[in-house]
Amino acid sequence: MPELPEVETVRRGLEAKLIGATIADVSVRDRRLRWPVAEDFERRVVGSRVERIERRSKYLLFRLTRAGPNDVPITAGTLLAHLGMTGSFIVHEAGAAPELRTHDHLEFQLVRSGSALPLTLLRYNDPRRFGSMHYFGGEDSAQPLLAHLGPEPLTDAFTGEHLYEQTRRRTGPIKQALMDNGLVVGVGNIYANESLFRAGIHPARAANRISLARYERLAREVKTILNEAIAAGGSTLKDFVNASGEPGYFQLDYFVYGREGEVCKVCASPLKHMRHGGRATVLCSVCQR
DNA sequence: CCGACAACCTGTGAGC
DNA sequence: TGCTCACAGGTTGTCG
Numbered sequence: 001m002p003e004l005p006e007v008e009t010v011r012r013g014l015e016a017k018l019i020g021a022t023i024a025d026v027s028v029r030d031r032r033l034r035w036p037v038a039e040d041f042e043r044r045v046v047g048s049r050v051e052r053i054e055r056r057s058k059y060l061l062f063r064l065t066r067a068g069p070n071d072v073p074i075t076a077g078t079l080l081a082h083l084g085m086t087g088s089f090i091v092h093e094a095g096a097a098p099e100l101r102t103h104d105h106l107e108f109q110l111v112r113s114g115s116a117l118p119l120t121l122l123r124y125n126d127p128r129r130f131g132s133m134h135y136f137g138g139e140d141s142a143q144p145l146l147a148h149l150g151p152e153p154l155t156d157a158f159t160g161e162h163l164y165e166q167t168r169r170r171t172g173p174i175k176q177a178l179m180d181n182g183l184v185v186g187v188g189n190i191y192a193n194e195s196l197f198r199a200g201i202h203p204a205r206a207a208n209r210i211s212l213a214r215y216e217r218l219a220r221e222v223k224t225i226l227n228e229a230i231a232a233g234g235s236t237l238k239d240f241v242n243a244s245g246e247p248g249y250f251q252l253d254y255f256v257y258g259r260e261g262e263v264c265k266v267c268a269s270p271l272k273h274m275r276h277g278g279r280a281t282v283l284c285s286v287c288q289r
Numbered sequence: 290c291c292g293a294c295a296a297c298c299t300g301t302g303a304g305c
Numbered sequence: 306t307g308c309t310c311a312c313a314g315g316t317t318g319t320c321g
């Protein structure tokens with residue numbers, strides 16, 4: 001489900017609700033995620049305070065601290081979470097939480113300093129269990145899952161020049177290159193389809209046969225579409241919800257994704273359908289060359 | 290290094 | 306109604 005805009009939407013929601021709260025307890029109802037939740041996960045995070053919530057690629061990083069001498073907070077470590085295809089984090093107000101659902105795999109109980117009550121509940125639900133939950137101390141760069149990621153698309157490090165330089169030896173389709181986390185992170189199947197349409201580039205075009213000028217256009221379109229999607233609260237195709245359990249609306253603005261069999265919104269030509277790396281690609285062969 | 294593919298899971302919708 | 310099949314937003318690992 002979630003690509004960068006959806007994860008960023010969740011991050012903002014969690015940040016608004018959880019910063020400054022302390023994890024009083026964690027219950028892991030099912031350890032079987034993408035990787036098994038470590039046996040010492042609960043012991044490592046309980047008692048920590050949520051200092052910041054950051055995003056790197058599609059990972060959420062909960063930066064945790066503990067009370068040191070004289071109540072000075074000291075860095076404790078990072079809770080690293082990924083939503084996979086179907087993961088969701090939902091925060092429930094104390095006393096107003098619904099029954100646990102199927103696939104609610106973890107539940108965090110959080111408290112505000114100064115009062116033991118009320119409790120806030122943070123639930124992680126993930127039907128397909130492609131998501132993950134880790135705890136680590138130390139530097140991000142020492143984490144295998146974070147060590148080899150390319151630049152964030154919404155930073156100045158991501159440019160058309162970067163794309164151009166990094167694709168000189170790539171003869172495969174640009175669409176697959178764009179979805180390669182070593183080249184740029186956060187662009188999944190939906191936004192790869194959409195940004196290529198907006199940039200007028202055919203998804204099957206060999207990555208090393210695209211000019212610098214066209215890559216500059218593509219980098220701009222990627223930034224624009226991700227920002228627009230974040231502003232719309234992400235896309236809800238099926239089951240994406242933010243930290244309050246509400247859907248996003250950006251899917252209403254798709255030009256091509258999921259529109260196979262329909263016509264191009266720009267030129268009215270029938271959209272075409274193909275597959276790259278097992279993923280559905282939709283394009284307009286008139287608008288995209 | 291690059292690229293294709295299977296694998297990890299459950300749920301859903303289409304077609305018969 | 307019920308069965309089977311294809312497919313779904315992500316990422317890793319293996320193999321050629």
